[in-house]
Amino acid sequence: MLKLINCRKLLHDSILSILPVFEDKKYFLNDEFSLLDCCLAPLFWRLEEMQIEIPSHANAILECTDRIFK
Secondary structure, three states, rough: OOOHHHHHHHHHHHHOOHHHHHHOOOEEEEEOOOHHHHHHHHHHOOOOOOOOOOOHHHHHHHHHHHHOOO
């Protein structure tokens, strides 16, 4: 159980650490939808299921995920 909590925290912190990348472009590292966004989509889709919450101050990530899912 402790290992799972550590993994969740590591994933959460890793996503937040790349926040500036999401703030600079419309999608991940690009202004256009790319294969990389396709790879990230399943991860973002399952964050809630993994009990990982993106805080509201990371709005750029939340907006990007909304664009990907549309």
